[in-house]
Amino acid sequence: MRNFTHNHAVLALNTATLGHNVDGQGAGWSPERVIDACAAHGLGGIVFWRREIGSRAIEIGDRVRASRMQVGGLCRTPFIVGRDAGSADEVKASIDMAAALGAPVLTIVTGGTKPSSKGVVETQKILAERLAHLALYAADRAVGLALEPLNPMFGGNRTCLFTVAEALKICDQIGAPNLGVAVDVYHVWWDTTLPDALRQAKGHVIGYHVCDWLENTKDMLLDRGMMGDGVADLRALRGAVEGTGYLGLCEVEIFSAQNWWKRDPAEVLDVVVDRFRTYC
């Protein structure tokens, strides 16, 4: 396992940590201001959300690289399945944006259960069919697609994948080299079968998202904890992820409307760096 005690060169900021995935939340800093602050804090990368990029993908990507950081990835495609699924063109446009940004990975939150169906099995089949096509389109643009299983509380309207094992199964079915899995602490910390699932996932993890699960989580979506403040076994989780051969960025992604989004982003970054070195 890598030792981060005195080194946070692989630490990346997901800008959701500053509230930038939700209109009207956080400090509302421009991408340029975020880039400068991350560079000043010695981070290794940044992961943006589409709403921040607009038509400036190339410009923003270049700016990150000029600051000696990586664009870690882009969040995220429109939903692929479910009532709120985007069109194929909309999904492809998000892949184009990732390519223009120079993001190696585009995250996928699948979307929920197919309207008027029950359970998730039928929806997972539709998902696999659509992903097979999208993976080809993304491969032509050198973009990896990272399937992110979500905590089961997001079943119904947001996801049809609840565990890393399920996401890996779909990857195996499709067999596309640029389709992998994003492991997010918030969604998987509880899963005691995760180490076993990851032992069979050599090379399939292409994203690792870090935060903490608060003992008394008050809001499903917007009450994630800072590393060290919760009950997730962060070292064990990273060990299992690195066991697959993953040596990429560790992306801090904290949705926190009532706490971290209310603070000055520079302070948040200070704490992120400190907690990353201490707890991750």
Added chain:
Amino acid sequence: MRNFTHNHAVLALNTATLGHNVDGQGAGWSPERVIDACAAHGLGGIVFWRREIGSRAIEIGDRVRASRMQVGGLCRTPFIVGRDAGSADEVKASIDMAAALGAPVLTIVTGGTKPSSKGVVETQKILAERLAHLALYAADRAVGLALEPLNPMFGGNRTCLFTVAEALKICDQIGAPNLGVAVDVYHVWWDTTLPDALRQAKGHVIGYHVCDWLENTKDMLLDRGMMGDGVADLRALRGAVEGTGYLGLCEVEIFSAQNWWKRDPAEVLDVVVDRFRTYC
């Protein structure tokens, strides 16, 4: 599989469906009024919460049986582990209450992660040790203990068991004939490994709780759906449960502060009976 289209003799009301598990919620009917209404609706059983029983366990149990219904069970022990765990005496008192009520099953929600520990593995070990003792105490009183795994959103402060497979594993470790598992639709509907887990659970399911998972669940705790209003595959779930040999009551348990708890209990019971016959 049993056919309920014209028969709801195994339908039981969990009184949480009328808000009776939370102070100040629901219509606040007395146990006697609930018993009469359930009997009038042709139900086969009732499951109470401890707060309704007080010191009247024998009296209330007898009243249920005099109305030609079963006491399906009692909700629930104090937490066994975690920050808010009850004392051994408090847990034993809940077993005594179940015995006095004539409830064959007492439900267990385990409680959350041991304070200052991380993850759930350490807590699960403590849980197993305590359950081994409690199962003996309960066996002497002819009470079954039903471990109820909760949706992973309840990790941290409420549970250290997230899947039926995990609960079954603890049952296997302890090997007590009166320790089993309660399968609750709300908590397990998303789990695509459930059918496999249940195939190895012959005789180990001792409770089946029914509701629905709403596509847009608005509150973690108090926004459960009426059967048919959500995305759970209720027939498939019951099929998997009955495959273990379970032929007991189907207990409707709907926490719903903004919808069903605001309605007249008689109306709620009408709908429960109709939906049970149509969707379960």
